[in-house]
Amino acid sequence: MDTEISRLIQAELERQRHGIELIASENFTSQAVLDAMGSCLTNKYAEGYPGKRYYGGCEVVDQIEQLAIDRLCTLFGAEYANVQPHSGAQANAAVFLSVLQPGDAILGFDLSHGGHLSHGSPVNYSGKVYQANFYGVEEETGTINMDKVAQKAREVHPKLIICGASAYSRDWDYKRFREIADEVGALLLADIAHPAGLIAGKLLNDPIPHCHIVTSTTHKTLRGPRGGIIMMGKDFANPWGRTTKKGEPIMMSAILNSGVFPGMQGGPLEHVIAAKAVAFYEALQPDFKTYGKQVIANAQVMAQELVSRGYKIISGGTENHLMLIDLRGKFTDVSGRDAENALIKADITINKNMVPFDSRSALLTSGIRIGTAAMTSRGCTEDHFRQMAVWIDEAISNGQNEAKLSALKHEVNRFMNQFPLYS
Numbered sequence: 001m002d003t004e005i006s007r008l009i010q011a012e013l014e015r016q017r018h019g020i021e022l023i024a025s026e027n028f029t030s031q032a033v034l035d036a037m038g039s040c041l042t043n044k045y046a047e048g049y050p051g052k053r054y055y056g057g058c059e060v061v062d063q064i065e066q067l068a069i070d071r072l073c074t075l076f077g078a079e080y081a082n083v084q085p086h087s088g089a090q091a092n093a094a095v096f097l098s099v100l101q102p103g104d105a106i107l108g109f110d111l112s113h114g115g116h117l118s119h120g121s122p123v124n125y126s127g128k129v130y131q132a133n134f135y136g137v138e139e140e141t142g143t144i145n146m147d148k149v150a151q152k153a154r155e156v157h158p159k160l161i162i163c164g165a166s167a168y169s170r171d172w173d174y175k176r177f178r179e180i181a182d183e184v185g186a187l188l189l190a191d192i193a194h195p196a197g198l199i200a201g202k203l204l205n206d207p208i209p210h211c212h213i214v215t216s217t218t219h220k221t222l223r224g225p226r227g228g229i230i231m232m233g234k235d236f237a238n239p240w241g242r243t244t245k246k247g248e249p250i251m252m253s254a255i256l257n258s259g260v261f262p263g264m265q266g267g268p269l270e271h272v273i274a275a276k277a278v279a280f281y282e283a284l285q286p287d288f289k290t291y292g293k294q295v296i297a298n299a300q301v302m303a304q305e306l307v308s309r310g311y312k313i314i315s316g317g318t319e320n321h322l323m324l325i326d327l328r329g330k331f332t333d334v335s336g337r338d339a340e341n342a343l344i345k346a347d348i349t350i351n352k353n354m355v356p357f358d359s360r361s362a363l364l365t366s367g368i369r370i371g372t373a374a375m376t377s378r379g380c381t382e383d384h385f386r387q388m389a390v391w392i393d394e395a396i397s398n399g400q401n402e403a404k405l406s407a408l409k410h411e412v413n414r415f416m417n418q419f420p421l422y423s
């Protein structure tokens with residue numbers, strides 16, 4: 001028996017139990033999601049799609065995958081869903097492979113302003129294979145100026161426009177993005193990896209009616225297993241006039257499905273797909289909307305408390321589950337890395353993050369990103385988040401004071417005892 005890995009898994013469980021988790025992209029799944037992921041389904045090969053597999057013995061996993069697809073379509077009001085992408089980055093890569101040719105121009109949100117690596121960063125596949133262009137936020141307001149997005153689109157003639165981000169605390173104007181995409185003849189992709197759970201709860205603008213294609217992760221605010229998904233509100237005939245041997249137009253659903261498999265991936269992870277189905281079931285229950293409302297209320301309280309303590313929040317506040325803090329608003333000599341290191345000594349986990357127009361490097365950064373989805377899943381409400389903001393401020397302000405950080409850690413650990421995890 002392998003005692004080394006089981007000991008380490010136990011150590012990680014203890015870390016998750018006793019620390020404050022504020023990484024905006026993390027969450028705590030239900031025990032039911034964990035159980036599905038740890039099931040015998042991991043043994044099954046199922047290349048292909050339900051009813052059209054390249055392996056025998058798929059009668060059961062066909063039903064599981066179909067249930068995941070149907071639940072996801074119900075959750076978002078989508079006509080089409082693919083639940084096979086192994087991650088959010090894989091979902092995006094499969095879409096790019098499906099709708100772009102190498103060298104095509106794309107237009108996405110600037111990574112250094114809060115965008116994602118998979119939207120055209122030079123270190124990612126998307127930036128190496130396609131000609132990447134970016135829009136960003138205004139330095140004054142910290143928000144996206146849609147007239148400038150339109151101007152940029154007219155300049156670079158992208159084949160694909162991407163909206164969605166990893167560190168943007170404002171909602172998206174999908175309708176205006178679609179008008180711009182239509183004007184320049186681009187397809188529009190919304191990557192809702194971060195706010196998916198809040199969109200599912202109908203607490204934010206809905207991308208489905210406006211965007212040709214929507215991708216997401218399933219493990220952030222959606223609170224499922226680590227994975228990716230692709231959806232379309234309505235299937236449509238491919239815009240390039242490709243036809244079948246019989247001369248019928250090929251639908252985008254077929255193009256996206258073959259982009260995922262065999263284009264980008266091999267066998268699907270049916271244990272993870274089962275866990276996705278469980279998470280979609282949970283997200284369809286009325287209390288998931290209550291959860292989403294609490295996530296947003298908690299983020300707003302956290303932002304207010306930090307602002308009252310002299311911190312600068314990019315765009316001045318939040319409409320979703322996260323906020324990006326520019327530490328230069330309060331300190332001249334504290335980088336994102338310093339803040340992250342101080343907080344971890346107090347058992348508070350956040351991540352350092354570039355802020356728009358950052359004067360420091362990506363390794364140092366001038367910002368931190370904070371999200372409320374994970375701690376809300378643990379049962380925290382507004383008063384708890386006010387308390388967390390106080391501890392964050394105390395830890396960052398006393399980053400060199402080991403005794404103070406150690407005292408804070410004890411308080412944090414005692415606080416977390418109220419919120420048991422997988423007991």
Ligand SMILES: *Cc1c(COP(=O)(O)O)cnc(C)c1O
Nearest residue numbers: 087088089116165166191193217
């Ligand atoms: C997290 C994220 C992804 C990628 O997810 P992985 O599962 O880590 O590949 C893609 N897009 C956005 C906007 C994200 O925030």
